[in-house]
Amino acid sequence: MLTFYLLFVIVYGLLLLLLGKTWKQKPQIFPEYRESELVTILIPYRNEEQNIPALFGQLSGLSHRPLQVVFINDHSEDGGKKKLDEWIESLSEEQLDIISLESEGEGKKAALKTGIKKAFGSLVLTTDADCFLPKDWVEKMIRPFSDESIKMVAGPVLPKGDIGFFQNFQQIEWASILLVTQAGFYFQSPIMCSAANMAYRKSAFLEVEGYHGNEGLLSGDDEFLLKKMVHKFGPESVVYLQESLVYTQPQGSLKALFSQRIRWASKWNSHKSLSHALASVLPAAVQVAFLWSFSLLFMGNPGMLVFAAVWILKIYFETKSLGNVLRSFEIRPHWIWFLFTGIVHPVYVLVSALGALFVKFEWKGRYSSGKG
Template structure:
């Protein structure tokens, strides 16, 4: 029992140091909602693949119609929907006479094939992508385009955050996303990007063809974003990829409706940890699982009597305080301020969730929109 506290607090020190190091790159980010000027002359194509999104179609179309960028083509790609959502899109485009909107059907299978077909149909060299369950600010397009004023920039990525809600589970997801954004920003800052999201991404059309799109990655259910990121990075170097963490390019997505769906989503993401070519992906996933398992094992300290209870309390106090200030800074950038109570719940539940996701990614087959 004497060795256990040493191991647990050693793991805690590693975790706290990791938080401090990751947060060191977030200090320069300023919260802003002001639209930036520039880049408004580029023709742009926005690709929105969707499958079985009938419940989100109305909000999606209304949101896309409110985008203020003047030279914008919007292509919605139906990936074999089974809920009639594609008919709603077709009727809306016809009724509203939206000539810059186009609906096409995926001739292949899966999101990667849908995006590849969208790229072929795009009439602009600058391509942006998002998902059907997301909400974009009116000036999102021009804010994303600013980075492309630099001719060396081939790809741009931005932050994702779940929409707010009244459930504790909704706040948990926002705090979890804060950790993802913190890590994403850090690795971009040190020129070693390891992740991004196709829900908030853009690239030059010729670059997509240059790296042969998703060739070699079609066998993976997800990862259209991170695999493309790796290809662009390897071909053009870190200077060709820009991450924009500011609030004026934030894309909001729907929170998972249930813990089961949330775990399934995260397990699907985690299941490709060993498919990446960068060791940081696998190393980060394994380290996170190990440190989370250590937090769960800290319960054993209570068995050591009053001294053990004191160490247990100290362990979780330090963990909570660091998470509250570090992740709270990230959320503050996007004007999200969860109470300390939500952080307590998240701090306790997060290690269990990480270990559960690791287990599911190894031993349970994942699915997306009814596909294994």
């Protein structure tokens, strides 16, 4: 057992270093997208009254014009739509067209399907109402479409951090998600992306029939669409634009965080592919192995030494690889947050995995049995 754990943590560390190497690869260079055509941004929202006002200034500040923004209300139960409509009435800019719609169905996929019908742009971007968009976001995201073979572009998303352990934990954990996401695109076997920072050709969306076949799932509007694009057009048709970062609001409570993660994990077997299954099962198995390493403490001095080596190396490799991801965005969490995250993360992953199997999760007033 002692030998197993020494080999285990070495393999784990080497895998993290390999993933980190893919992150450091030089980004693919695309020429400027010179077509001055209309671009559409779709923003489905539900119960986002507190976040929508902050989004107004960001949308007005986006440098790309002409621009169409389509908000789709997914049966909100707060005053967000009223604030949105008041803002739209106050707008006078001709090249910024804002539309407010009511979703024709229930769930995020239905809202996006409603929005795509009103999208006049041949290029469609999607984001969430709780995101923070850089001024040049549109220009960066549409640049790869200068290559006619590109059908879809995805970019990284990170929650804002810097305020205590809870927010820094989320940021460090998301760094691990970005690392795996980038590696999937690099090895031409993409398995995940985020609709909070995504773009695609409207024609390609229609050609793969959008979300047909997975409407019944509460989550996965991004990953299932990515999978369809890859299946239809090949892995070379999708791009991960590492330099186009969008920030989002961190979860405000432990309950909300677990609900989000359980929602993400719950679709692990819905993709019907080996790569998705492995990407879901292996991380949980690795964290179980780390938790089981506590049994080494009952094996005398040799066991204690190996236990110490395993956890020191674990935290070292995670700090190095995930720290490199965050530093590429000029984010430098204190080393203490990596230490705490490395200790807590195995329990967190295991609870999320068990929750995905046995717990009925809630998300914005809807439960896992509802339509997505």
